[in-house]
Amino acid sequence: MRKRFKSLFGLVLAVLCLTMVLTGCDGQGGANNKEEKVKVGFVYIGSAEDKGYTYAHDQGRLYLQEKLGDKVEILYQENVSDADNSSVAVMQSLIDQGCTIIFANSYGYMDYMHDIAQDYPDVTFLHCSGSKSADNMLNYFGRIYQPRYLSGIVAGMKTETNKIGYVAAYPIPEVVRGINAFTLGVRSVNPDATVEVVWTSTWYDPATEKQAAIALLDNNCDVIAQHQDTTGPQQAAESRGKWSIGYNCDTSEVAAKSYMTAPVWNWGPYYAEQVQKVIDGTWKPENYWGGMEDGIVALAPLTANAPEGAQEKVDEMTAKIMSGEFKVFQGPIKDQSGNIRVPEGTELTDEEMLSIDWFVEGVVGTISSD
Numbered sequence: 001m002r003k004r005f006k007s008l009f010g011l012v013l014a015v016l017c018l019t020m021v022l023t024g025c026d027g028q029g030g031a032n033n034k035e036e037k038v039k040v041g042f043v044y045i046g047s048a049e050d051k052g053y054t055y056a057h058d059q060g061r062l063y064l065q066e067k068l069g070d071k072v073e074i075l076y077q078e079n080v081s082d083a084d085n086s087s088v089a090v091m092q093s094l095i096d097q098g099c100t101i102i103f104a105n106s107y108g109y110m111d112y113m114h115d116i117a118q119d120y121p122d123v124t125f126l127h128c129s130g131s132k133s134a135d136n137m138l139n140y141f142g143r144i145y146q147p148r149y150l151s152g153i154v155a156g157m158k159t160e161t162n163k164i165g166y167v168a169a170y171p172i173p174e175v176v177r178g179i180n181a182f183t184l185g186v187r188s189v190n191p192d193a194t195v196e197v198v199w200t201s202t203w204y205d206p207a208t209e210k211q212a213a214i215a216l217l218d219n220n221c222d223v224i225a226q227h228q229d230t231t232g233p234q235q236a237a238e239s240r241g242k243w244s245i246g247y248n249c250d251t252s253e254v255a256a257k258s259y260m261t262a263p264v265w266n267w268g269p270y271y272a273e274q275v276q277k278v279i280d281g282t283w284k285p286e287n288y289w290g291g292m293e294d295g296i297v298a299l300a301p302l303t304a305n306a307p308e309g310a311q312e313k314v315d316e317m318t319a320k321i322m323s324g325e326f327k328v329f330q331g332p333i334k335d336q337s338g339n340i341r342v343p344e345g346t347e348l349t350d351e352e353m354l355s356i357d358w359f360v361e362g363v364v365g366t367i368s369s370d
Contacts, residue, residue: 038101038279040064041094042076043087045106046204046229053203053229054078056248056265057105057128063268068275075099082108082203091116095123101278103271104128106203107172113137124278129174131354133285140270141174143291145181145353146321147263147299149328150314151245152185154260155193155223157307158243159186162193165216167226167233169203171367173356175227180360181328182225182245187362189313196221197365206232217242224258234259243305250300260306264298289350293322329353334361 048058058076065074075097077090087109094102101124104113110130117125117137125137133139155164164186168175183195196219198212209232213224217240225245226233231254237244238258246255246262270288277283290296299318302311320326331342336359342348348356357367 037073038071038275039097039099040072040074040275041091041097041099041102042074043080043090043094043102043104043106043109044076044078045080045082045108047078048076050204050230051251051254052231052248054105057103057267059249060265060267060271064271064275067268067272068279071279072275080106080109082106085112087112088116095120100124101275102126107170107174108203110139124283126274133287135285138285138287140274140288142265142294142296143289144263144265144297145177145328146292147297148178148181149185149188149321150299150317151225151261151263152182152187153189153313153317154302154306154310155182155225155243155245156186156188156190157310157313158260159190159193159223161220161222162190163219163221164193164195164223164225165213165219165221166195166197166365167209167212167216167224167228168197168199169227169229170201171199173354176359176367177353177356178227179363179365180356183360183362184328184333194362194364195225197359197363199365199368200228202228204229206230209233210236213237214240231255246300252300252303256303258305259303261302262300264300266296266298270296291321292318335359336361336363 042061044054046054048054061074061076075094080087080090091102103126105128107129110127110132113125113127114132114134114137117134121136127139129141130139166179168179179197186193186195196216198216200208200212202208209228209230213233213236216224223243224233224237226247231251234244234246234251234255238255242258243260244255244258246259249264250262252259292298327347329342329348331346332340332344333342335341
C-alpha cells in the first residue's frame with residue numbers, strides 16, 4: 001500500500017513539474033511567459049509613398065518597428081480623408097483589431113480623435129499638430145518654423161527676380177507661422193525680396209499643387225517653396241528651369257535640377273519614446289513641441305543648386321538657433337501693413353505662435369477667414 005502511494009505521489013509530482021516547464025512557471029504564476037505585443041495603429045492623410053509628409057511619418061513608423069521589434073505589432077491605414085468623419089471608422093477599426101495606441105498625422109483629425117478618445121479611456125491617442133488634448137490624448141509637433149527660416153535664407157540668396165513663390169495648403173496657424181518664418185529668413189539676407197502666397201485648400205493633391213506653382217512661376221517667381229504634402233511644386237519649378245525648396249524630407253532625387261534643400265522631419269525617436277512609455281506604464285498626456293535641438297526637425301543638406309555662401313550663413317544661424325541665442329520670432333517684426341507686431345527686445349510666446357493669424361512684412365497674400 002505504501003509503495004502504491006509513493007508511486008502515485010511520484011506521478012503527481014512529475015505531472016506538476018512538467019506543467020511548470022511547459023508554462024514557463026517560476027513559482028509565481030508564469031512570470032517567464034513571453035510578453036504580449038502592444039498593437040499600435042497609424043492613421044495617414046496621404047500615401048506612404050508620397051515622398052512628402054506621410055512618407056516622413058511612415059519612416060518614423062519603420063524606425064519604431066526597428067527600435068522596439070517584437071514588443072510591438074503595427075497597423076496603418078493610408079489616404080484617410082480629414083475633410084469629413086472618415087477617420088472615425090478607421091480609428092474604430094484599429095481599436096477593434098486590438099490597437100491600444102493610435103497616432104493620427106493630420107490636423108483635420110483633431111476633433112474626431114478627441115471625441116473617440118472619450119469613448120475609449122484605456123486607449124492612448126496621439127494627434128499630430130492641433131491643440132486639443134485629454135487624459136488619454138496629447139498633441140505633438142515640431143518647431144518646423146526653425147528650419148523654414150533657414151530655408152528662407154537659401155531662397156533669399158538664390159532669387160534673381162526678388163519674387164519667391166509659396167504654395168500653401170490651408171490658412172491655419174501652422175501654415176501661416178511657417179510662411180512668416182520663411183519670409184523672415186528670406187529678408188534677413190535680401191530685404192528687397194517678397195514671398196507670394198497661393199492657397200490650394202488641399203494637403204495632398206499633386207496636380208493642384210503643381211498648378212499653383214506654375215501660376216507663381218508665370219508671375220515671375222524664380223524660387224518655389226511649399227507647405228504641401230507632395231513634390232508637385234518642386235517638379236513644376238524644375239520643368240521651368242527654376243529653383244525649389246522642398247518640405248518634409250530630402251527630395252533631391254525627385255527634382256534634382258531644381259531642389260536646393262528642405263525643412264525635414266524625424267519622427268521616429270519620438271514615436272519609439274512614446275510607445276515605450278506606454279509599455280512601461282509611465283506615459284502621460286504631455287503635449288510636445290520640440291525644436292532642432294531635439295532632432296525632430298532639421299534642414300536637409302544643401303545641394304549644388306544652392307547659392308554660393310548659403311552654407312556658411314545657414315551654419316551660422318543654425319548654431320544660434322540651437323544654442324538659443326537667436327529666436328525666429330524675436331522683435332522687431334512688422335506686419336504687412338508696416339505695424340510693429342513684435343517690439344525689439346521681445347519675442348512671440350508659444351501661445352501667440354500657435355494662434356498667429358497675420359503675415360509679416362514681405363508676404364504678398366491674404367489670410368482667409370473661412
